[in-house]
Amino acid sequence: MGRIAVVAGPDAGHAYPALGVGAALVQRGHDVLFCSGGEHARLAAHHGCDFLELPLLEPTDHDGDFGHLLWQRGAAMALPLAAALRQRDLDLVVADLLTRAGSFAAQLLGVPWVETIPHHLPDPASDLPPVGSGRHPARHPLRRFDDRRIHVKQAASLAEGWRQAAEAARGIGLQRVAAPALRLVATLPGLERPRLQWPARAHVVGPLAVEPPLAPLAPPAGDDPLVLVTDSTATDAAGGLGRAALDALRHLDLRVVITSSDLAPRIDGRVVVGRGPHRPLLAEAALAIGPGGGGFVSKAAAAAVPMVVVPQLGDQWEAAARLQEAGVAAVLRPGRLSPRRLRWTVVRHLADPRPADAARRLADEAAQLGPDLAAWLVERVLAGERPFASGPAEHLHATATTP
Structure with a gap:
């Protein structure tokens, strides 16, 4: 079976879905190392994963710059992370989309990587409202005009981000920023808006997050809602x-x-x-x-x-x-x-x-999606495949070939 590292930052909203994939892989017989903040070590062990604390998690003076936090910090963390992972003889890395140390480390180790996205697909699209704005689809010409204006600014921001990414990659000896073999989107098809072009490697896999290691909380007694x-x-x-x-x-x-x-x-x-x-x-x-x-x-x-x-x-x-x-x-x-x-x-x-x-x-x-589907897709990458997704409903009413 596969030797897999799952990498996610310490924020629970990102760590728990990534660990959900790791836990499902353990259940399917794989050897999983979970790399995150130290507060998640006990939960990782509960789900059968080995644990490694991410290096260089201490805040820096430049963390207010999101591009620096995402790429330069990710690249700096990737070097000691890759050194620690090299002895594990990994087959694959699963990395949260904001924890670029994981994807960079996979490149340094020469193994494929799979991206986890703990919410809707964040890719901008000209036929959708500006991503992250919380806007509904435009119905008025002035709103459509304003959406286009924001799209232009977002495109410029993305271009600057990819420039920072390429610079960070070169700084640690990589020639380019490699794309993930697959992207696991932890939302539901009914919450994805129709778009003219769906990214071929983005698979909507449903809820992934594990529960935190907390004692049950009893609700008040009674029959009221x-x-x-x-x-x-x-x-x-x-x-x-x-x-x-x-x-x-x-x-x-x-x-x-x-x-x-x-x-x-x-x-x-x-x-x-x-x-x-x-x-x-x-x-x-x-x-x-x-x-x-x-x-x-x-x-x-x-x-x-x-x-x-x-x-x-x-x-x-x-x-x-x-x-x-x-x-x-x-x-x-x-x-x-x-x-x-x-x-x-x-x-x-x-x-x-x-x-x-x-x-x-x-x-x-x-009910048709979840961590086992995500783990099955990771196994397809381990087998050398790159499963294609035609849209967000790709895995609804799945055939017997999927979990």
């Missing part, structure tokens, strides 16, 4: 959603569980605040409230739970727009977040049967 609220796990997220939900929902005929690092644990009648795995709670939840991070979105979708989304940063804006277009989520902008607005949004969303119907459609997709 259960609402699960979570704050963002992303570094630099503003937070505050848990506190607003506590003020908004505590007096309604609901049972409420809030998972948050900002609030002190408490049990107060119909409200429980603490930290715990989401999947057991989503199994009985009527509604989920969160910022729109890829891991929580995919878990809620797999459990057929409609959502209220309060995006805060990055890919969360894009996820919010797509969930709203799919009919699953109501979206509340963070600048308008207040207990009163959140309370009315929750009441209206729970009273409408259509979001639950849309969530069930996403859950039907999620």
Whole structure:
């Protein structure tokens, strides 16, 4: 079987989906080394993976420059990472899209690599709204004009990014930045917008994230609808959603569980605040409230739970727009977040049967996808293949040749 390194930065939103692929590969008999922040060592061992802490994770004075953080830091980390991995005689590297140390190390070792994307496909396309903007498809000429203006600026930014990437690669002795053999996109087909050209190596594989190593969190007793609220796990997220939900929902005929690092644990009648795995709670939840991070979105979708989304940063804006277009989520902008607005949004969303119907459609997709499919695709690369994807629904209603 294969010897595989899985590489992801310490942010839970990126580490947990990558580890989900690693855990599935272990289950299929492969030897997996998980490389990430030291806080994930115990979880890696729980899933049967060896562990290696990524080198040079300490912050630097230049981390405010995203291009430097992505490429120059990635290249600097790749040298000691490749040196540590060389003795493992690897066959392949699986690397998170923001942890360029993994892809650079794979090139230095001369082995193929597979990219994990913990949310929607982030590739810009001229027929779609500007990526990351959280905009819906334009219906007015002025919006189309503004979209084109942003597309031009994004193209220039991407070109500068690839210039930085090429410079970083040359700095560690590589002639070019190699493309991944495959890209594993941890979203659902129903959350991908139609585009004129789908990247041939991008496979939508559904939810991938493992659960954090936390004790179960018991919901309040009773028969009232259960609402699960979570704050963002992303570094630099503003937070505050848990506190607003506590003020908004505590007096309604609901049972409420809030998972948050900002609030002190408490049990107060119909409200429980603490930290715990989401999947057991989503199994009985009527509604989920969160910022729109890829891991929580995919878990809620797999459990057929409609959502209220309060995006805060990055890919969360894009996820919010797509969930709203799919009919699953109501979206509340963070600048308008207040207990009163959140309370009315929750009441209206729970009273409408259509979001639950849309969530069930996403859950039907999620049931056909997941980590085992991702591991099967990695095995195809180990066998020397480069499976082709014709679109985001490539693996729905799959034949017996797939897992």
